[in-house]
Amino acid sequence: EAPVLVEAEHVARSFVTERSLFRRQGQVVHAVRDASLLLRRGEILGLIGESGSGKSTLARTIAQLLPVTAGQVRFDGRDAAHFDAAALRALRRRLQFVFQDSGSALNPRRTVAAQLVEPALRLGVAATRDEALGLAAEMLARVGLEASHLQRHPHAFSGGQRQRIGIARALMVRPEVLVLDEPTSALDVSIQAQVLDLLLDLREQLGLSYILIGHNLPVIEFMCDRVAVMDQGRIVETLDASDLRAHARHPVTRGLLDAVLPIGATSAAAAPLQRSA
Numbered sequence: 001e002a003p004v005l006v007e008a009e010h011v012a013r014s015f016v017t018e019r020s021l022f023r024r025q026g027q028v029v030h031a032v033r034d035a036s037l038l039l040r041r042g043e044i045l046g047l048i049g050e051s052g053s054g055k056s057t058l059a060r061t062i063a064q065l066l067p068v069t070a071g072q073v074r075f076d077g078r079d080a081a082h083f084d085a086a087a088l089r090a091l092r093r094r095l096q097f098v099f100q101d102s103g104s105a106l107n108p109r110r111t112v113a114a115q116l117v118e119p120a121l122r123l124g125v126a127a128t129r130d131e132a133l134g135l136a137a138e139m140l141a142r143v144g145l146e147a148s149h150l151q152r153h154p155h156a157f158s159g160g161q162r163q164r165i166g167i168a169r170a171l172m173v174r175p176e177v178l179v180l181d182e183p184t185s186a187l188d189v190s191i192q193a194q195v196l197d198l199l200l201d202l203r204e205q206l207g208l209s210y211i212l213i214g215h216n217l218p219v220i221e222f223m224c225d226r227v228a229v230m231d232q233g234r235i236v237e238t239l240d241a242s243d244l245r246a247h248a249r250h251p252v253t254r255g256l257l258d259a260v261l262p263i264g265a266t267s268a269a270a271a272p273l274q275r276s277a
Helices: 055-062 085-094 112-122 129-142 147-151 159-171 189-206 217-223 241-247 251-258
Strands: 004-016 028-040 044-049 070-075 095-098 177-181 209-214 226-231 234-240
Touching: 004 055, 004 209, 028 044, 028 055, 028 070, 028 209, 044 055, 044 217, 044 251, 055 095, 055 177, 055 209, 085 095, 095 159, 112 129, 112 147, 112 159, 129 147, 129 159, 159 189, 189 209, 189 217, 209 217, 217 241, 226 241, 226 251, 234 241, 234 251, 241 251
Parallel strands: 028 234, 044 209, 044 226, 095 177, 177 209
Antiparallel strands: 004 028, 004 070, 226 234
16 A cells, blocks of 8 residues: 555644623534544545534644644654644645635735745745746646736636646645645536546646545535545544445535436536546
């Protein structure tokens, strides 16, 4: 088996809500409870569950965008809680986040060039602005855009193009892992397929591993090698994506499957996806 890149073990993440006129003390919200999963090199791991199940919060703790309340997140077997500033900086290069809403993830006041160059310089991937600009042009080409797009602002692009820019920005620091938080849910169905094919191509070209958060079961089956199912902050079931329909046992998984339109339905959202050979 491929080596384990990322491992979450008994991870919990709680929040305390703000006090209000009617509550003297904030309430504790347990967003993630005792969740464990692992990601192997070259794998696409799906993370699914109903809205509010804790998927995005778990992903953010794995990416070290949020600290864990309990448990461990390990990279190459090392507990991230013990990382010093240099190790965290290195981790930022290795693991990048692609957000669901490309429109809000990009700064409308800054050019594409500024938004791609900045992380490469900050994390030491490029030594000079000219080097970073060359890398930005290369990454835009990888996602199907052109170097001339660097001088434009986000509003000049379609939703699908903005999501490609978000992917290019994540690729600027040459990561090993991308956490994809429902990266196509805001796109038209035809554009979704193009972005998913792009992600599969990039995985092959660059040797990437993905954690793909979603609730669209056809997309998860199409993209993923394994699937972890969340319910009320816990991982309740993990299985191979190819076994999802035949061997899912947990009621939440069965409910998600039952909510999917049959393959023969007329809705475009139900159209079967096929991985290219």
